Amino acid sequence: MSDMAALASHVQADALGLAAPLLEIDDVTVQYKTDQYLVTAAHQVSFKVYPSDRYVLFGPSGCGKSTLLKAVGGYVRPTQGTIRLKGREILEPGPDRMMVFQEFDQLLPWKTVRQNIEFALEASGRLKGPQVVERAAHYLDKVGLSAFQDSYPHMLSGGMKQRVSIARGMAMEPDVLLMDEPFAALDVQARRKMQDELLRLWDDTHFTVMFVTHSIEEAIRIGTRILLLSPHPGQVKAELNSVPRDDEQAESRARLEARINEMLFTFEDAAT
Numbered sequence: 001m002s003d004m005a006a007l008a009s010h011v012q013a014d015a016l017g018l019a020a021p022l023l024e025i026d027d028v029t030v031q032y033k034t035d036q037y038l039v040t041a042a043h044q045v046s047f048k049v050y051p052s053d054r055y056v057l058f059g060p061s062g063c064g065k066s067t068l069l070k071a072v073g074g075y076v077r078p079t080q081g082t083i084r085l086k087g088r089e090i091l092e093p094g095p096d097r098m099m100v101f102q103e104f105d106q107l108l109p110w111k112t113v114r115q116n117i118e119f120a121l122e123a124s125g126r127l128k129g130p131q132v133v134e135r136a137a138h139y140l141d142k143v144g145l146s147a148f149q150d151s152y153p154h155m156l157s158g159g160m161k162q163r164v165s166i167a168r169g170m171a172m173e174p175d176v177l178l179m180d181e182p183f184a185a186l187d188v189q190a191r192r193k194m195q196d197e198l199l200r201l202w203d204d205t206h207f208t209v210m211f212v213t214h215s216i217e218e219a220i221r222i223g224t225r226i227l228l229l230s231p232h233p234g235q236v237k238a239e240l241n242s243v244p245r246d247d248e249q250a251e252s253r254a255r256l257e258a259r260i261n262e263m264l265f266t267f268e269d270a271a272t
């Protein structure tokens with residue numbers, strides 16, 4: 001299925017009322033409450049994620065992107081509204097939603113690359129014995145790290161560690177992979193390579209991914225759909241289709257980038 005076909009199928013399904021969203025975020029407000037203050041991180045946010053979407057949350061720093069992703073992960077409970085996965089309300093974390101964070105130190109330092117993935121699989125109780133070994137090897141191969149399976153995390157570069165985290169997340173074969181600025185700490189070239197790799201992995205299995213970024217370029221490259229959030233507290237300003245990858249025209253990308261930029265400046269005007 002090409003990007004274009006994927007988009008078209010949503011639109012058609014929506015129009016016919018047949019669409020079955022994987023994730024439904026419905027009127028979600030998230031507040032953080034401490035003894036001293038109350039912060040509204042996201043305000044009445046609604047959106048739907050469909051199977052095989054590469055769904056990007058985009059917006060300025062502090063607009064609640066990580067908060068919304070954590071809420072989908074089940075780590076943060078909405079103050080108001082509901083989040084449903086396959087129709088069931090999300091009340092806690094689960095192996096059906098795996099998270100990859102920005103930090104490179106998400107691996108257990110005393111376990112090898114292979115053991116890190118196997119440990120996660122065993123802990124989830126989903127697989128046993130030889131199945132665990134086989135599944136871990138399969139995903140290590142997919143991210144091109146078979147040769148490093150017996151290395152410890154401290155022996156790897158930041159990008160390699162991130163690939164292990166991605167392999168670990170994917171090995172659980174979750175309903176949705178949640179990625180919070182996973183490439184932000186990489187240099188431009190490494191970041192580009194990781195983006196390409198993620199898209200190649202997607203071509204293989206069409207997994208559903210929610211991806212947080214505050215880079216417009218990354219949002220357009222990675223996303224099939226882009227949710228634009230306003231500055232703090234985050235509210236939905238727009239939901240856009242990205243440029244299909246099969247559209248080779250640099251012009252379409254530039255046009256979308258200009259449109260997003262324009263919307264960002266409109267937010268700033270409105271805020272001042």
Ligand SMILES: Nc1ncnc2c1ncn2[C@@H]1O[C@H](COP(=O)(O)OP(=O)(O)OP(=O)(O)O)[C@@H](O)[C@H]1O
Nearest residue numbers: 032039041060061062063064065066067068214232
């Ligand atoms: N654990 C917390 N306790 C209190 N306030 C928090 C907590 N986590 C986030 N916030 C606040 O909620 C708001 C949204 O934070 P969040 O981390 O979701 O933003 P973000 O869009 O991911 O920003 P960035 O792009 O900088 O990562 C911010 O004002 C932040 O200070």
Ligand SMILES: [Mg+2]
Nearest residue numbers: 065066067180
């Ligand atoms: Mg964040």
